[in-house]
Amino acid sequence: MKKFEVACMPGDGIGVEVVPEAMRVLEAVAKIHGGLMFSFDTFYWNCDYYVQHGRMMPEDGLDRLSQYDSVFLGAIGDVTKVPDHISVWESILTIRREFEQALNIRPAKIIQGVHSPLVNPKDFDLIVVRENSEGEYSTVGGKMYRGKDEIAVQNNFFSRRAMSEAMHYAFDLAKKRKGHVTSATKSNGIYHSMPFWDEVFQEVSTDYPHIQTDSQHIDALVAFFVTDPSRFDVIVASNLFGDILTDLGAGIMGSVGIAPAANINLNGKYPSMFEPVHGSAPDIAGKGIANPIGQIWTAKLMLDHFGETELGDLVMDAIEKVIQSGRTTKDIGGTLSTKEVTVEILSELNNY
Ligand code: ATP
Numbered sequence: 001m002k003k004f005e006v007a008c009m010p011g012d013g014i015g016v017e018v019v020p021e022a023m024r025v026l027e028a029v030a031k032i033h034g035g036l037m038f039s040f041d042t043f044y045w046n047c048d049y050y051v052q053h054g055r056m057m058p059e060d061g062l063d064r065l066s067q068y069d070s071v072f073l074g075a076i077g078d079v080t081k082v083p084d085h086i087s088v089w090e091s092i093l094t095i096r097r098e099f100e101q102a103l104n105i106r107p108a109k110i111i112q113g114v115h116s117p118l119v120n121p122k123d124f125d126l127i128v129v130r131e132n133s134e135g136e137y138s139t140v141g142g143k144m145y146r147g148k149d150e151i152a153v154q155n156n157f158f159s160r161r162a163m164s165e166a167m168h169y170a171f172d173l174a175k176k177r178k179g180h181v182t183s184a185t186k187s188n189g190i191y192h193s194m195p196f197w198d199e200v201f202q203e204v205s206t207d208y209p210h211i212q213t214d215s216q217h218i219d220a221l222v223a224f225f226v227t228d229p230s231r232f233d234v235i236v237a238s239n240l241f242g243d244i245l246t247d248l249g250a251g252i253m254g255s256v257g258i259a260p261a262a263n264i265n266l267n268g269k270y271p272s273m274f275e276p277v278h279g280s281a282p283d284i285a286g287k288g289i290a291n292p293i294g295q296i297w298t299a300k301l302m303l304d305h306f307g308e309t310e311l312g313d314l315v316m317d318a319i320e321k322v323i324q325s326g327r328t329t330k331d332i333g334g335t336l337s338t339k340e341v342t343v344e345i346l347s348e349l350n351n352y
């Protein structure tokens, strides 16, 4: 019997509503598989915990989480109790940093039945692999005076190792998909870092002779995202470019309530963390109407990460059937509650 040990952190707001739904889906696919089980431990380290203890998690919190195969997170944030810069910084951002989760992965796909702002939404099915530890988001630089004028200098930071790891991950993903990787670059405008990025991309691509590649300047790339998304399969991008592309992708998908994400540790020393794109959504928390699909799709990414891609595909298939037939929550045009959507997904899974 294969066993995956998962640390669940529902967090705040709708996180506590959607995480248990995704756990039910994981239990269901484990049953379908027959030779696999999940053991879940749930940690209620959230803003209420902060109010009681003055911190977002216990002192040995990271040590405890590090024992698991992965962290499955809902959402953190309740500004009525803790300012976001404290709650998010001390939990999610600390975990990402300390567990060396150097990549952020976000699939974006238009599912028939969801209203997308794209005029011609078919063919939008891609994954953005974002380098998440360096690049443009560096602290190197500063503010100073030049003559009487005030200026700021911001240095980007690109290591061959981090770029190469992100790119290898993208190529490996493409092997399991349509076999195409696009590099998001801007070497016609950014003088040092982006030509280096291009050079490493060129080198890494020689390890994958069967994968097609292209390089797009980020400005042209965002336009093609909207006008001709069929060009894309896997896109590998630096921290800043990836940040912009992933939010654009979530916007095009039609609702933040269905968008999934993963933070991947590449060195195997620590768990990866799976969390949907949406936040704690205080405006709808406690009403039972949050869309659980973002969390359930995120669970599918965790299955893929564990190597259980067939089970991941089953979950995706069930999600698509439920959305296509309008059995959804209000944010994507349906009338069902959070729990009712899960019941529909489970009943689709029961057909296998
Ligand atoms: P973050 O915590 O990342 O800063 P945010 O506060 O910017 O997030 P969210 O909490 O994601 O934003 O909420 C943005 C909007 O999307 C809200 O109106 C919220 O109700 C809606 N929303 C978010 N997640 C869901 C969901 N799962 N189902 C339905 N609506 C959602």
Ligand code: MG
Pocket: 077, 279, 280, 281
């Ligand atoms: Mg928020």
